[in-house]
Amino acid sequence: MLRNIDRLSERMRGLGVTLRPHLKTCKNIEIARLMMASDAGPATVSTLSEAEAFAAAGVRDITYAVGIAPAKLDRIRGLRRQGIDITVILDSVEQARVCRDVPALIEIDSDGHRAGVRPAERERLLEIAAALGPESLRGVLTHAGGSYHAHGAEALAAAAEGERKAAVEAAGILRSAGYATLVVSVGSTPTAHFARDLSGVTEVRAGVYVFFDVMMAELGVCSYEDIAISVLATVIGQHHERGVSFIDAGWMALSRDLGFGNSGNGLVCDAEGKRLDDCRVIECSQEHGVVNRLLPLGTQIRILPNHACATAAQFAGYQTPEGSMPRVATGAW
């Protein structure tokens, strides 16, 4: 984990941008402090519960990177009154009108993946900026969600360049309309590791790089040995005719995330973390998993998650060689 953190921190330093780690993956303050430039941030979160929990632990510079719902503004204002510099994101005039007292980034759609304004929608962009006003407009933010489908170094570098270009182009439109000192925020773990040039970008967001996972290894972003998180499970039975074992980890422990569909519910390692050849969790129910191999009763195995964010979210905390560490916000509210 420390190596993963160092690798991206150094990369971002080399490219001359700020790293604003996304804390939705780890949701733990000790790990967050290792990821952030300082104990005060900067940081990215995906829920207000995360924002409030990390703020209570001393994080003061936070971007809440999910489109703001008007009904959530009171909690945002509450955090700001406590001196937390929290920024929201939005992509409509309607949201902008109610956010004039809160710093906001306009969400840019860099790859058609989800929400946001396309840089080509120049008029819409300027309307949102005008509705927000120069006091609130902090800049632009984009997330190349499509990079999760870009396999290999060239495709990933192209996704990173697309992300950069869209954000820089949108910022240029705003600048030419008189808005100054803009944040230009881009990021995803794949693009952060493959961007060759980040000219015009001020900060990069990424989260899953702290642990990595089978998906990131399949994309070529990391090696399987870089994966710094696993689910420890025990063999509780065997089916000799089928040649499979039953384990005490099902989708409750592993999540239902199937990644790219090549790794079942997760790849199986021995208790020391060494991968067992072609060994996968091939079926899951709530607290049962089925492994495609006969293993002795009581054997402990480690399962590499398809998607670290999803698997970590199934647990209230982590077990490390040094002891256990809680996640700050358990559950989805």
Next chain:
Amino acid sequence: MLRNIDRLSERMRGLGVTLRPHLKTCKNIEIARLMMASDAGPATVSTLSEAEAFAAAGVRDITYAVGIAPAKLDRIRGLRRQGIDITVILDSVEQARVCRDVPALIEIDSDGHRAGVRPAERERLLEIAAALGPESLRGVLTHAGGSYHAHGAEALAAAAEGERKAAVEAAGILRSAGYATLVVSVGSTPTAHFARDLSGVTEVRAGVYVFFDVMMAELGVCSYEDIAISVLATVIGQHHERGVSFIDAGWMALSRDLGFGNSGNGLVCDAEGKRLDDCRVIECSQEHGVVNRLLPLGTQIRILPNHACATAAQFAGYQTPEGSMPRVATGAW
């Protein structure tokens, strides 16, 4: 929820069997008390954390219905020393040998769904019983997991009968070998609602019936109006060209459970719980969902979960008209 609980309780009374509700779905003590015949049980759990939490809340008659790992026996013995009548399940001689001081049920495979001894494996069954000894052998247990793939009343009644027959046949083999007063435990929510005859069965286990979900409605076990759990979410954006809305509930809130594949990540209702025609969550990321309809910014919707066990597991508690209620064991350890 109360109607769902009453319906199954009355059905079980009518069929002359004990209901041993599975608490893995609700994981909440107030709801558990409404499901159980008394505050002391009987109950079924799927993890030792659930067993310990419910035991601390006064539940004393517990079946831990996941094959026992030898390393977990110390926690089982700890509960028994506190006066908790906890029973384990197993399906191998190896497990039986280390469980001679703990009450155990032999798991029976009634439909090739997962673990267990097939009644036709008479010799294996008797070997396990002998290894366990008459003091520990409490009886047999089976779960017709295949019933989740049985659509319609006839198929469900057939699944229930298959479950009953396998358990009763296995118990008969043990009885004819001299083992007496046996528990014959069957159950799944679909079979519990469609069994026509439970002769020879002593108890039925079921869990998801407390809330029901889209899968149970699709199987014909309940109506959509019976579903007593939903995820409240808010519209945070729109994509006019695609004709979709973005909401602040992704797989973190809804789980990744796709049910039978017909309902996206969940069916959408208005805030009062009335279903919106053909409205579904069609994509999810961690904290974003995409709904296949343009809805005004700030609109609150309720999402019916594909699988209530999986969706409830994503939350630390429930919001009810009377207030909030915590789940006893959050996270998967």
